[in-house]
Amino acid sequence: NKRQPYWRIKNMITLLSDTTTWNGSSWNYPNFTAGAMDYTLTGETQNVRQLLLQKSNGEFYLLLWQEVSSYDYSTHTDISNPNAVVSLNINTPIERVETFLLDSTTAKASYSNHRSITLNVPDEVMVVRLVPRSLSFPWSQSDIGSVALSGSSEQSGNLFTIKASGQDMFSTADQFRYVYQKLHGDGYIIARIEAMEHTSGSARAGLMMRQSTNSGSEHVSIFARPGGERAFHWRAVANTNAQTLSTQPISGPYWLKLARTGDTFKGYYSTDGSNWTLAGTQIIPMNWEIFVGMAVTSATNSELNTAIIEQTYLSHQQVIVKPVDAIGNEGTSPLDTATFAIQRSGYIYSTLPVTYTLQGSADWNSDYTSTSWIANFPAGVDSLYVSIDPVNDAHIEADKTVVLKLQSGANYGIGNAWQAQATLYDDEKIGTFESASVPAEWNATGQPRSSVAIDIGKSDPAGGAQSLRWTYNDNDIDRWGNEIRCDFALPQDWQWANKLTFRFASPASVSGKTIYVNIRNNGIAPTSSGIAQFHLAPNAEFQDIVVDLSGYERDQITSLFFYLDGEQFPGNPSGGIDYHFNIDQVALFDHVDVADFEDSDLAVWTTQTYSTVSIETTQLDVAGGKNALKWTFNADGSSAWGNEIVLNPSTPLDWTCGKVLKFRFATTSSLLAGKHIFLNIKNNGVGYSSSGVGSYVLPDDSLYHDVTIPLVDVPRDLVTHLSFYVYGLEFAAGSHTFLIDNIRIE
Known part of the structure; x- marks a missing residue:
């Protein structure tokens, strides 16, 4: 494209041109004392060339390019050169860095308060705009849109002197000077308009919340005009015409207020900073992170408008909590922790201690461990994480909850999401029987007619490849001596559970016979006939059995046992007859x-x-x-x-x-x-x-x-x-x- 060189030269002139004025016969060029920018380039710098320029407003422009061949004259083809990866290390305090390629005057990337930036330098000119810090952190400043005269800002405490040109904000792209910082979530800003020059009846100075620093960004603003008139201004959809709602002028000093709650934005004005009149409301979807600050335009690109604004208040921080991972599991390697995120919004550039409690059915130290009950936010950090580490114990217990609840503090408010819950899942079951040998607690000790073993030939389709085989030998003489048990090494608290569940399979030949289930609490069985009985299925498939535990003491369970009445089963006095039963997935049920x-x-x-x-x-x-x-x-x-x-x-x-x-x-x-x-x-x-x-x-x-x-x-x-x-x-x-x-x- 033969016009590409033209546009690249034109765009470079636009980016690098400084403020000049015409006195009727000649151009007046700015007179200023050049400053210094302390920086270094490291990395793939062997072919990289550089040129540093400075404008009268103090901003620096660093031009970078690779000095390499980009055209093969023998074949008349372009040479594709890889970008050189370099690090720009900045020692001078910098408010903002923007990078440009000459195909456009729109920044390719923007960085705030960075000291080191990685750049991909092409074999054509890259422009790096470096804005020295003239405002206290975290305030930043920038000209938004294609202003003819570069603006500037100075700060003395909470008093800001802002100079701006710009053709106003009525069209699809804005032109003004913006002094801003990030706002996370809900918040509001209050400022007093001290003074403003009358460069035009449409000149404006006021407050703005904005999705981005792009000229066509969504925004909501409340402005003052030179005649004392207020204007509530907004753009609901990016790159569309902005709209405005004006109010009648008032005399005397006036304050402006701009507030966000969710996607609802409201602008107010006041003559005393205490009693507020609503100027307008708009509902505009914006991200959780937006920009908030002061905006000034001269409404004429040939002049700079100077406005003096006292920023009197930026809303204090709001804190919420959310689950990042609401599930933790015992017995995993590596440890499967549950995690909460405590997030703050509003002004986040100060340190902030946030207190919280951990409650729920899980007990600290016995069920989980965690850090202290204070989240200490460093300046500029908006999220901290609280890990809940499950304790891998040997107890059969319920899945338990941990609830993090935020506590009120002097320097922050608490949002709607003031608590969050995580669940810690227990890994112990009474019996799954997937190991190579019978678990130590399962036995038939003292029961001459019964024995237990691991059965890999009878797999439970819902419970893995193995099950527990209970063999009962009926000699047609002994009615009892046929019990198998799970004897716990330590008493178990089953009060949390209302059901005992397991799967049971038996030979089809004993269909309709009865199996009894019982427990011993502190060594004592609540009933001699068992807490439950069930009849054997007419086939050899596994069946699900549910035993209701309600009504039985179960705070110190020492034994769970299964047994049968030998008189129900046909036997043989000569060696007996073996009956094989299979048990699997023995567990307690809560939900x-x-x-x-x-x-x-x-x-x-x-x-x-x-x-x-x-x-x-x-x-x-x-x-x-x-x-x-x-x-x-x-x-x-x-x-x-x-x-x-x-x-x-x-x-x-x-x-x-x-x-x-x-x-x-x-x-x-x-x-x-x-x-x-x-x-x-x-x-x-x-x-x-x-x-x-x-x-x-x-x-x-x-x-x-x-x-x-x-x-x-x-x-x-x-x-x-x-x-x-x-x-x-x-x-x-x-x-x-x-x-x-x-x-x-x-």
Whole structure:
């Protein structure tokens, strides 16, 4: 392209041109004393050349290029030279660094308060703009957009003198001087307009919150004009025309205030800095991290406008906590820890101690270890992490929770996410039998008719390749002496569990015979007939057995045992007859996880006409890990049904071990308060009722809430279908979004 050299030269002139004025007969060039920039280049510098320039506003421009051949005259082809990787090490205090290539006057990259930057130097000119620090940290400054005259800023305490040109901010691209810093999350800024020159009736000085420093960025601003008029100004969509809402002028000094809460931005003005009048409100989606500060424009590119602004307040910090990894596991190598993130927003450039407590069902030191109860933020750091390290003990215990709760402090506020929960999973089970030998606690000591062994020939399809084989030899004489036991080395506390579960297989020849289950608490059995009995299946397949432990003392369990009545089984006095039983997956039950959406598996979920599902990773459930199920319902205002989402498991689920269905539910709008979410279950393909098994009334907020649906009277041994649905006519036309997490049976 023959025009490429022209545009590159034009862009370099635009980037490097300094402030000049025309006096009618000649140009007046700026008179200033050149400064110094202390820097070094290291790395692949053998072919790199450099030229350092300075403008009258104090900014430096470093030109870098490779002095290498880029054209082969013998073949008339370009030579492709790799970039030279160099490090720019800056010793002079720098506020901002920007890099440019000459194909554009838009910065390719921007860095704030960096002392060392890696650059990829091409075989053409690269321009590096270096802005020395004239403002106290963390304030930065920059001309936004294609201003004709470079601006500047000076600071004395909280008083800022800002000089700016620029053609205003009405079009798709802004032109002004910006003094700013980063704002994380919610916050507000207050400033007093001390003075402003009248370069134009549209000149402006005020406050701005901005997505980026690009000239067409989304922003919200509150400005003062030379005549005392205030203007609330915004751009909702990048690179579109900005809009403004003006108010009547007032006399005397005036203060401006700009506030953000979520995606809601509000501008205010005041004559005393205490009593505020709302100038305008806009809802504009912006990132959690934006820029906040003071903006000045002359509204004429031929003059600099000088404004004096006293920045009186930048809102104090807000602190929240989120789970980064809401699951920890005992017995893993390396250790599987749970992790919380404590995050602060607002002004983050000071040190900040944040106190918190750790609560929940898990006990510190016996179930987990962690650091101190204070998160000490260094200046400039917005996130700190708290690790919860599970203790690998030998106790059979419930999965336990750790809840981090933020405590109030003098220098920060606490946001809505003031607590977060993680779950620590126990790795001990009573019996899984996957080792090469019988676990030491399982035995048939003192039982002449019984023995135990590991059986690799009878594998439990749900429990691994092995099971425990209990061999009972019936001699048709002895009625008892047929017990096998699990004798615990230390008494076990089973009060947390309400069910004992295991899998049992037996020969088809003894179908209908009875097996007894019993426990000893502190060495004493609660009943001679066992706490449960079950009849053997008519085939040799494994069957799931659930034993209800409620009503029995179980704070010091010393033994679990299985036995039978020898009179029920045919025997042989000459050597006896051997009966082989298999036991596997002996465990205590507290709940069944149905879906936690951490594996992002949506294959088992189906939807109807007006509903869709996806995995949501941006709105964390404080008790449920990193993901949730996002259910979007598109109401058309006339259809009552066609809005169901359904869990269809690949095989029927047995939920008889639990009495309630629990889940966590949130809406993304508080405007849905009072509306209903219905649930239904199909057991073996048959729905419980046309009105479902229960419903949930939506609250007046967008937080997660725990929901419990009773299942006592609901058939649930072969669950083939769990559905969530709404009555479409209850909802206004439009898209409605719900979040579901942590579906479980208890």
